[in-house]
Amino acid sequence: MTPPRSSLTVTDLKVRAGEGEDARLLASLPHLDVAAGTCVAIVGESGSGKSTTLHAMLGLTDGLAVSGRIMVGDTDVVTAPEKALTTLRGSRVALVSQSPQSSLNPTMRLGTLMRRVLARHGIRGAVARQRADDALRDVMLDPELLRRYPHQISGGQAQRFAIALAVALRADVVLADEPTSALDVTVQAAVLQLLDRLRAEHGIALVLVSHDLAVVSRIADHIVVMRHGHVVESGPAADVLGAPAADYTRELLAAVPTLGE
Amino acid sequence: MLTADNLTVAYGRKTVVHGVSLSLDAATGAPAAGAQGGVALIGESGSGKTTIARALLGLVKPSSGTVRFADQDIHRLRRTARTDYRSRVQPVFQDGSEALNPRMTVGTSLREALRLRSDAGPTVDALLEAVGLDPQLAARHPHQLSGGQRQRVVIARALAVDPELLILDEPTSALDVTVQARVLDLLEELRTTAGLRYLLITHNLAVVPRLCDTVHVLFAGRVVESGPATEVLTSPAHPYTAALRDAIPRLGTPDAADTRSSAPPARLERSDAQTAATGCAFRLRCPAALDRCTTEAPTLRPLTDHREVACHHPHGPA
């Protein structure tokens, strides 16, 4: 077990839309610490600000005012110049987004995308091919898939390919934005398990955003519950699930459907 | 009341529903104590469940087989019989923002439905109150409502013609989880207050027991298992039903012993394998496929008194 080191630290994060008096708070996160090899889940319903928080971690909040600190290693995403951010994105922090197929460029073969993304971070030629092959094996995709276009693969395959991109780039932090909600139920579990395994094997700091407590309950070490832009509850998964402090968390827990066994 | 007989539907050359037979009884008074009187169609994307719903509603024409209402083919109904069918079978679609005309106020949408009644019927206000909404919302347009409110309006519009059977196509899956629960409460409530039967179409097994007591599990356009909801869900006979049941996210903590294990490679690979063109359509994803599954497509056959399954190697009923 490597000693836990913080891959991502958020302090006093506030994301606002508009300026001055009209400013509307979209998301606030007083403190969050994601250590390597752990998983933090941000849970909330639509409008809770969970996705905005995730995008702030990538510095991809166009037109929004962000304050506070988001440290990835030594870099503060909030204040870093755009040039430093473009290097950081992908190589240090990678995104797995909600709609797997539409997140892949429809006119580009998967192999081309993989090659370009690796080349963007200075990985070319034989090394790039090796990395791509290893990453695909890691997510259990057939390398033959690289010759296909996004519309020729299934949703689960597309999501695994997106994860493979993060693996190939050896990103320390993986941000997963509702990675399973667009997938069929039988595929969801497999993709979640894949993310969980990679977290353990590669020591990835995984931030998982979801609307469903049940989905994250099995793989999250720490759970943050958000509502209307504010953190309602934050704590170790066992505490949040076992002894929820906030009414809203209890409501979310009650809404988890069961088969009534 | 409403039956599908060997229903087959094709879009162009692609057949999406293969010979499905279903039967939905008329609501004869309140269902027996404990029974829901509802039927569920369960399946994932590509299973043909939405197409079946559309065929039952007469929105698509079957390429073979029939949908019959009161023993008459719904595509050959005469004018009065057609009106009768329309007033007794109503849909509730998945997405309230899609199912409501964005240019009409809630009141206008409801009045349009009320006008199709032969009798006076309830008022718009009464309809809105029946689904737990403030009658003042009648003046709003759909985009001025929340997702849960929109779905309630959709239900109110269906109730306007006083139907007996509601075809619910993923009625809650577009909603936030806490809102889902309340819409399900409403549906449960209405079953007795408005004397409704439900045909529930969903990919989410967990919502089934609340509304239905019979289920049909669909895979690739065919019914692979059917029977009483509690039995099928607690002891699935078909491996696909078992996979669906196991996929329900359950609360648990990472410390639980059975989790955090890496997924068996075979299972991950299988989870998005293709549908087989020959033999059993499920065999590529099946953990226990036999040689026979490659060559011979299983047909639906009785398992016990009430249950049927289409599998060469079903799990025995518990």
Place this chain on the structure above:
Amino acid sequence: MRFLTQRLAQSALVIAGVVALTFVITRLVPGDPAVTYAGPRATPAQLTAVRRQLGLGASLPDQLWRYVTGLLRGDWGTSLHTRRGVLTDISTALPASLELVGCAMVLAVVVGVPLGLLGAHLRLGGGRSRGLGRWGRWGRWGRAAGDGSVRATSMLAVSVPVFLLALAVQNLFAAQLGWFPVAGEYTSKLNQTSPLEHLTHLTVVDALLTGNWPVLDSALAHLVLPALVMAAYPVGVVAQMSRAALLEESAAPHARLERAYGFSRLQVLTRFSLRPASGPLLALLALVFAFSLVNAFLVEEVFDWPGLGRYASAAITSSDAPAIAGVTVVVALTYVVTNLLVDLTQAVIDPRVRL
């Protein structure tokens, strides 16, 4: 394959419709074609002979049949004002027009697309320094002004009447400043000193192929102004459309993923968004191509360019039905064929479109 045959059948159907419609229109042209052809002083006997020659005596369905079979055989009738075969006339006039239109289309792509790209990039806040310091704010106004001027310029280009632009440019750069020749395709005096051998009827290409440098020189000088005028509309439309299409693409989910993998805004636009955006652009180019062919009518009128437009206006003033019909059919055919080509190209660019 099924798509292809379906598409071909569709095109054939449309062409048939075009021919039928053209025939109907030409039958409605006022005046007696026989009189136009034979001249006002012709004797009744001569008129009868001309009528027979032009096939005017037959019934309408019969005439349509003759017209269609004629078209297929390459007999497009005889022009009433040049008295040559319509097809012969068109085969010399069309290349001259295509020369103009071709230049305009090239400029549309070479200038219009980068202009649209620039507008989209500025609009998206490209090159923004982070934080809203004093300079950041100035930068924001600068970007807005840059995008605004791209939009204003392209909108001006699509709003200016082409004949006005032609007149203005001709007056300023040719008549007043004398930088370019006023009109024509090349100096006609050169026909004596170094006559041009016609191979393709595209003057510049012919001059180049035969090494006729004096004609090439003159032809290029004559081409500049009309080509630029012709290019105004296509460049404007393409700039507007590519800006809009790129902005739409950059709002697509895949653009966010690409940025999340470290590509800058500009890289996402040029390397990822341009290709999916080129589908609608190509369709637009086909439209603009056909529209430019007609715009050429006006420009040729001003610059006395011996193209299809000048031929058509001469035909119009002399009620020359066969010539008008010929020009109509050719332009419509060009439109149908261009659209067909665009559909096929789209299938190559976008793998989702299946052949």
Place this chain on the structure above:
Amino acid sequence: MTDVSPTLAPPAPAPDRSAPPTPAARGGQARRLLALARRDLPATVGAVVLLAIVLAAVLAPWLAPYPGDGSHATHPLDTLAGPGGRHWFGTDAVGRDLLTRVMYGARTSLTVAAAVLTVSALVGVPLGVIAGYTGGVVKDVIMRITDVFLAFPALLLSVALATVLHPGTGSAIIAISVGWWPWYARMACVTATGIRSRGFVDAARCLGVSRIRIMARHVLPNALTPVLVQLSLDAGGVILTSAALSYLGLGPQEPTAEWGLMVQQGQDLFITDWWVVAFPGLAILLTAFCFNVLGEGLRSALDPHRELTR
């Protein structure tokens, strides 16, 4: 069961506590317009200038300095006077006041544009909605017919038709309309095809709402937004086309004041007396430009998906 009210008695379910939407912004139409105007300055300026042009056109008989010059009057002693105090825009070759003629020209151009767009939308949109909603053979037949008309570029079809009809304002309107309606049919068809598969149409069908009513109350209103935008964008195009037609001598004839015709008649004088061409020419440019700017503004205001493309 005739009376359902008892069974529909409110079951008093828990009130829907999901995020209440902000109440509709109350406020007069004027305030909403003002807010819209603040958001898109160019479109507002375009709209104001257009309003001025329309007013100038409508009120030309009262506002124009020499109303007679709008048609037959000639002033042989006052030809080709430069722009100045008595004639702001100068006079033409027969001495008519150009400001007056440009104002009267606006009447012609705006009439043609309004007529063409009305005819095109009235013919094209219903056909397109029927084709798109009905689908199948009906759609095929209607769309192939529009394809044939689309294959003739609008200007060319107009040229061909204007040679047939007696040149004049009426024939210009017919000629341009014939080439213009298919665009509306095509657009409406695409939109209606999309609307046909939407949930609210399915719901109406399941309720047993009649076809005609579905088309009129559900499909048409939802198909109108793109049509409205297109109408504004096309107004500029129609004005350019009608000017081009007149320039070729196929539109209204002397002594009608028409911008394209004025340019054509003045073009030989361009070098010596620039104003004869410049003012009518600029009038075309300005009007077309304003319509285009307004159309773009409408597009971004009415189409929320295009928010970014503004």
